[in-house]
Each structure stands twice: as C-alpha cells, then as structure tokens.
Amino acid sequence: MALIQPDAPPALREELAHQSPEAISAMFGRVAPRYDLLNHVLCGGSDLYWRWSLMRAVRAQRPARVLDLATGSGDVLLTLQRHQIYTEFAAGVDFCLPMLQQAHTKKAPNLLVGDALRLPFADGSYDAVTIAFGLRNLADRLAGLREMRRILRPGGRAYILEFSHPLAWFAPLYFWYLRVVMPKYARLFTPEKGAYEYLGESIRAFPRQPELAAMLRTAGFREVRWSNLTLGIVALHVAEV
Numbered sequence: 001m002a003l004i005q006p007d008a009p010p011a012l013r014e015e016l017a018h019q020s021p022e023a024i025s026a027m028f029g030r031v032a033p034r035y036d037l038l039n040h041v042l043c044g045g046s047d048l049y050w051r052w053s054l055m056r057a058v059r060a061q062r063p064a065r066v067l068d069l070a071t072g073s074g075d076v077l078l079t080l081q082r083h084q085i086y087t088e089f090a091a092g093v094d095f096c097l098p099m100l101q102q103a104h105t106k107k108a109p110n111l112l113v114g115d116a117l118r119l120p121f122a123d124g125s126y127d128a129v130t131i132a133f134g135l136r137n138l139a140d141r142l143a144g145l146r147e148m149r150r151i152l153r154p155g156g157r158a159y160i161l162e163f164s165h166p167l168a169w170f171a172p173l174y175f176w177y178l179r180v181v182m183p184k185y186a187r188l189f190t191p192e193k194g195a196y197e198y199l200g201e202s203i204r205a206f207p208r209q210p211e212l213a214a215m216l217r218t219a220g221f222r223e224v225r226w227s228n229l230t231l232g233i234v235a236l237h238v239a240e241v
C-alpha cells in the first residue's frame with residue numbers, strides 16, 4: 001500500500017487509488033470475514049439506509065430480472081429479496097470468492113464468481129442492474145458501465161450506489177475523517193490497515209456526481225439522474241437504456 005501525501009496531484013492519487021483487479025480482489029478477500037461489521041461501524045449504520053434507498057428506487061421499476069454486480073457479501077441481493085422487488089429472479093456477481101462465501105452463508109440467492117467487465121450473459125437479458133460501492137473498484141469504469149448497458153434490455157435501468165462528493169461546506173471535515181480518523185478506527189477491528197486507506201483515497205479520486213452522469217451518457221445511457229444521500233457522502237445514479 002502506497003503512502004500518499006494529502007496534497008499529491010490528482011493524477012497520482014487516481015493512479016495509486018486505482019489498483020490492479022488482482023490486488024483489489026485479494027484485498028477484499030482479506031477483509032471479507034469482517035466486511036459487514038466494518039461497514040456498519042465505520043459509517044454508523046448509514047449503509048443500511050443507503051441500500052434501502054437503492055431498493056426503493058428499484059421497486060419503482062418493478063423489474064422481472066435483476067443482476068447485482070460486485071455483490072460482495074450479498075446485502076443488496078438480500079435487501080431486494082426481502083422486499084420482493086423482482087418478479088422472476090435476482091443474481092449476484094463478484095470476482096472475490098471469500099466475499100461470495102459470506103453472501104452464501106447469509107443465504108443470498110444465485111451467486112456467481114465472475115468479472116463485472118466480462119459478464120457471462122446475453123445482450124438485453126436483464127431489466128435492472130445494481131451496483132453498490134463497486135463501480136469505484138472496477139479497473140475500467142467506463143467498460144463496466146458499457147457492460148451493464150449491454151446486458152440490459154431496451155428500457156432497462158442501471159442503479160449505481162456509490163460514495164461521492166459531499167456538499168462543499170461538509171467536504172473538508174468528511175475528507176479529514178476519511179484520511180485521519182477512519183483508518184485508525186478501522187484498525188481496532190481489522191489488521192488490514194491498507195484496505196481502509198485505500199477506501200479513503202479511492203473515494204477522493206472518484207468522479208463527482210455530474211462527472212459520473214456524463215460517463216453514463218458516454219456509455220450509451222439516457223435519462224440519467226442522481227440523488228444525494230446523507231449530504232452527498234453517497235449518491236444514487238439511475239440511468240436508462
């Protein structure tokens with residue numbers, strides 16, 4: 001794990017925050033047993049509200065088939081299942097087996113080991129694709145968005161829940177928390193120090209809300225909109241094919 005100066009140039013931050021797929025998968029493999037606990041602790045349980053907001057947005061569509069990308073420990077799939085959001089089935093894809101094992105233990109449905117950049121599904125085979133806190137980790141985000149678009153039917157929707165850039169007045173405090181407090185706090189629960197430094201860096205380097213919307217349009221989506229959750233710490237982008 002590289003140590004990055006707070007004033008490092010954006011291009012360097014982006015490069016360091018954006019690690020190889022193998023390194024990302026290995027890192028999630030190491031945190032998998034404590035991933036859920038850390039999630040809840042580090043954001044004070046807000047992640048439950050963020051996934052609930054995602055579920056509500058998908059519910060408005062009433063999809064038949066849903067694919068959850070970078071499904072990890074399965075919380076999105078389980079939330080969709082619990083609220084009976086889909087009429088046919090939901091499946092989850094992740095390239096990190098230890099994360100999927102956590103999802104399996106929690107009885108998440110239809111789990112597949114696979115790469116979000118090369119999905120084993122036919123064009124137009126899903127009504128909805130969700131990805132929560134996963135797009136940031138993809139080695140090629142635009143390719144990931146194009147792949148989502150490919151497997152969605154005409155009129156289908158992509159739902160992207162991701163850490164974003166908070167309101168200007170709140171941003172300095174928030175980024176200080178990510179850089180200084182959170183890695184120390186995380187160390188109380190896991191020896192995996194690097195993962196939570198990576199988290200802060202990758203959030204800082206992630207495109208702002210309008211930039212992600214522009215990327216979605218470049219990937220071929222239309223009707224792109226987003227809503228901020230918790231002062232913009234998280235944003236939910238919804239886009240249509």
Ligand SMILES: C[S@@+](CC[C@H](N)C(=O)[O-])C[C@H]1O[C@@H](n2cnc3c(N)ncnc32)[C@H](O)[C@@H]1O
Pocket residue numbers: 021024025028069070071072073074075076093094095096099114115116117131132133134137138139
């Ligand atoms: C921060 S976790 C998010 C897990 C879950 N969606 C959630 O809401 O908690 C990110 C997940 O993305 C997965 N991931 C990253 N790049 C991927 C890729 N190219 N294909 C599949 N999974 C990927 C990681 O293995 C990890 O499980």
